[in-house]
Amino acid sequence: MQLMSLFPEWILTHGSASLVVVPLMLAVLTALNPSAKIAWATVLAVTALCVFTSLGLLLQVISHGPIHYNMGGWQPPLGIGYYVDSLNAPILLLISVVAFLCTIYALPSVAAEVEPKKKGPFYAAFLISFAGLLGMVITADAFNVFVFLEVSSISTYVLVGMGASRDRRALTSSFNYLIMGSIGATFFVIGIGFLYMQTGTLNMMDIARVLQDIGPNDRVVQLAFAFIVIGLGLKLAMFPLHMWLPGAYAYAPSFFTAFLAATATKAALYLLLRFTFTVFDPSWDFVATALMILLAGLGILGMLASSLQAIFQNDLRRVLAYSSVAQVGYMLLGIGMATTLGLTAGYLHMINHAMMKGALFIAAGAFWYRFGITQVSDMRGLGKTMPWTMAGFTTAGIALIGVPGTAGFVSKLTLVRAAAENGWWWAIGVIVVTSILAIIYIGRIIEQAYFHPVPEINGKPVARNEAPYTMLIPLWIMALASVAFGINAEWTTSLAEAAAHVLDAGPNTVIPGAHDVMPVVPTVTGGH
Amino acid sequence: MSGLFEHFNFAVVIILMMVGLYVVFASNNMIKKLVGLSVFQTSVFLLYISMGKVNGAQPPIIAEEDLHGASEGGHDVVAQGAHHAAEVLYSNPLPHVLILTAIVVGVATLAIGLALVVRIREVYGTIEEDEIDALDYEINLEGAAE
Numbered sequence: 001m002q003l004m005s006l007f008p009e010w011i012l013t014h015g016s017a018s019l020v021v022v023p024l025m026l027a028v029l030t031a032l033n034p035s036a037k038i039a040w041a042t043v044l045a046v047t048a049l050c051v052f053t054s055l056g057l058l059l060q061v062i063s064h065g066p067i068h069y070n071m072g073g074w075q076p077p078l079g080i081g082y083y084v085d086s087l088n089a090p091i092l093l094l095i096s097v098v099a100f101l102c103t104i105y106a107l108p109s110v111a112a113e114v115e116p117k118k119k120g121p122f123y124a125a126f127l128i129s130f131a132g133l134l135g136m137v138i139t140a141d142a143f144n145v146f147v148f149l150e151v152s153s154i155s156t157y158v159l160v161g162m163g164a165s166r167d168r169r170a171l172t173s174s175f176n177y178l179i180m181g182s183i184g185a186t187f188f189v190i191g192i193g194f195l196y197m198q199t200g201t202l203n204m205m206d207i208a209r210v211l212q213d214i215g216p217n218d219r220v221v222q223l224a225f226a227f228i229v230i231g232l233g234l235k236l237a238m239f240p241l242h243m244w245l246p247g248a249y250a251y252a253p254s255f256f257t258a259f260l261a262a263t264a265t266k267a268a269l270y271l272l273l274r275f276t277f278t279v280f281d282p283s284w285d286f287v288a289t290a291l292m293i294l295l296a297g298l299g300i301l302g303m304l305a306s307s308l309q310a311i312f313q314n315d316l317r318r319v320l321a322y323s324s325v326a327q328v329g330y331m332l333l334g335i336g337m338a339t340t341l342g343l344t345a346g347y348l349h350m351i352n353h354a355m356m357k358g359a360l361f362i363a364a365g366a367f368w369y370r371f372g373i374t375q376v377s378d379m380r381g382l383g384k385t386m387p388w389t390m391a392g393f394t395t396a397g398i399a400l401i402g403v404p405g406t407a408g409f410v411s412k413l414t415l416v417r418a419a420a421e422n423g424w425w426w427a428i429g430v431i432v433v434t435s436i437l438a439i440i441y442i443g444r445i446i447e448q449a450y451f452h453p454v455p456e457i458n459g460k461p462v463a464r465n466e467a468p469y470t471m472l473i474p475l476w477i478m479a480l481a482s483v484a485f486g487i488n489a490e491w492t493t494s495l496a497e498a499a500a501h502v503l504d505a506g507p508n509t510v511i512p513g514a515h516d517v518m519p520v521v522p523t524v525t526g527g528h
Numbered sequence: 529m530s531g532l533f534e535h536f537n538f539a540v541v542i543i544l545m546m547v548g549l550y551v552v553f554a555s556n557n558m559i560k561k562l563v564g565l566s567v568f569q570t571s572v573f574l575l576y577i578s579m580g581k582v583n584g585a586q587p588p589i590i591a592e593e594d595l596h597g598a599s600e601g602g603h604d605v606v607a608q609g610a611h612h613a614a615e616v617l618y619s620n621p622l623p624h625v626l627i628l629t630a631i632v633v634g635v636a637t638l639a640i641g642l643a644l645v646v647r648i649r650e651v652y653g654t655i656e657e658d659e660i661d662a663l664d665y666e667i668n669l670e671g672a673a674e
Contacts, residue, residue: 143629150636154633154636154637154640157640164647168651168652171647171648174644178640178641179552183549185633189572190575193572193575193576196623
């Protein structure tokens with residue numbers, strides 16, 4: 001309660017809107033800015049402000065319950081509403097924090113990887129992508145979700161393509177991502193269209209309310225659900241719709257990879273949670289079947305297949321990218337169980353994985369920054385030449401494996417408990433097997449770095465060349481967070497449990513102040 | 529068969545959607561892929577616009593004579609319009625507005641896609657996917673070698 005007094009009044013009243021509007025507005029100024037330093041400082045200030053704002057929103061949600069914000073004062077369901085509750089407030093904070101830490105890291109990283117005259121637009125595209133992700137998470141309007149999804153995706157294609165000055169394969173990866181991402185977003189918008197046909201409204205709570213009257217046996221509603229799940233599945237890299245991910249992660253500028261890996265799939269996962277549990281009804285047959293067979297089943301397949309693929313990659317970032325697909329599998333498995341404990345596990349892993357993967361990708365970028373290393377086989381002796389960076393990488397890597405005392409252990413343990421509660425013993429087997437596979441793919445990298453002699457150039461061993469502080473600080477904040485959330489998991493677990501309770505409550509049909517609004521006339525579908 | 533004619537616009541939507549998706553997956557040329565993607569997206573525009581149609585309704589534009597009548601008679605224009613709307617059936621304008629946004633999104637996607645194809649042509653000298661794969665094969669192989 002005392003903490004709340006730290007925040008100015010406007011955050012409590014207009015914080016939700018400013019979270020999206022401020023980055024979007026300043027993106028324009030950043031793009032026009034001739035000085036890369038000023039552009040960077042602007043991004044740093046904006047992300048810091050967003051961290052502050054989203055923290056304020058989270059505390060307000062914890063103390064006073066959900067926040068409803070009506071854009072432009074228009075009452076929902078006619079106007080677009082922003083809605084913050086225990087389900088999306090932590091995700092907002094997560095995206096802002098990761099963006100802030102990555103921006104610190106961007107100063108040296110972008111200087112090395114992006115052409116000087118393109119830096120201003122580069123930072124602007126990053127701000128747009130950041131605003132799009134926040135908008136996707138905060139909005140309560142289904143069509144608005146699509147718009148923000150595309151805002152963040154289109155700027156992501158640009159940013160991935162900017163990696164071309166380092167590796168030309170960035171261009172083809174970006175093109176593939178564009179094709180797959182657009183198909184995914186279009187599938188999503190088809191689903192929204194079918195929902196609108198049946199319910200005549202776009203506000204998520206209003207859709208949920210009308211859907212409760214329509215019931216689960218409507219074919220169009222079922223079709224809408226299928227399109228939405230597949231569309232979001234493409235965005236969140238659900239196995240086997242993940243083909244865009246390894247290329248995009250491997251060849252994008254390292255600063256953006258770290259941000260993308262830690263946040264983009266999480267925002268799409270949040271949307272999947274929001275739609276399956278609070279718009280549709282998880283007790284309906286077709287939703288329950290999809291959760292159980294599609295999400296949990298594909299999650300398990302993804303865990304196994306992608307962990308195996310990660311072992312056979314030699315490009316460091318591809319190893320981490322395939323591992324990301326596998327980790328998304330863990331989250332989907334937890335969500336697919338649809339029990340309170342399973343949802344808590346899935347949500348917890350979203351937070352923990354963001355910290356671990358962010359740290360790993362930041363370190364991977366630092367290896368390239370100092371020595372131009374992208375291959376695992378080139379990492380010999382990095383334990384001696386870049387001891388602090390490698391130690392940060394190792395810490396996050398150990399957390400990813402799930403060694404007791406780290407964040408990865410906490411979320412995997414919760415997942416195992418949830419599986420045991422459901423009697424899914426085979427799932428526990430798969431979790432153990434994939435953890436062993438993680439030991440192999442992370443262990444292989446650590447073994448190269450610590451147990452091989454430092455390579456020699458002209459007869460002399462390579463000198464120690466530590467990454468700059470601007471890289472080490474964000475790296476270590478994330479690495480230490482992934483240990484701290486393991487030693488004291490109370491805070492993260494309480495956030496995840498609060499989110500799981502929101503999901504448990506089922507469809508959210510409450511629209512405050514909407515009872516005096518004229519009901520929307522359902523549309524008649526045409527052409528008869 | 530009669531069902532097909534009753535839902536003629538939906539039949540068109542489905543055909544366009546499948547044609548678009550097929551072109552995206554089957555063609556090797558990046559420009560053709562983008563064309564397929566655009567056809568696919570356009571089919572969704574048609575889907576949305578068909579759902580705004582209300583049987584026997586007129587376009588959602590308040591008729592001019594009503595506005596004149598309102599101003600001459602000194603009545604409140606908005607109240608007159610609302611009164612009018614209660615009598616006359618209008619089509620639903622919301623899907624059109626949504627699709628305006630979606631068209632903008634589609635144009636932006638296409639522009640970025642074409643810009644990428646230009647860059648790919650500059651770097652690789654081709655826009656055929658199999659040729660690009662062949663050009664990258666050696667780099668990929670080098671990366672995979674221990």
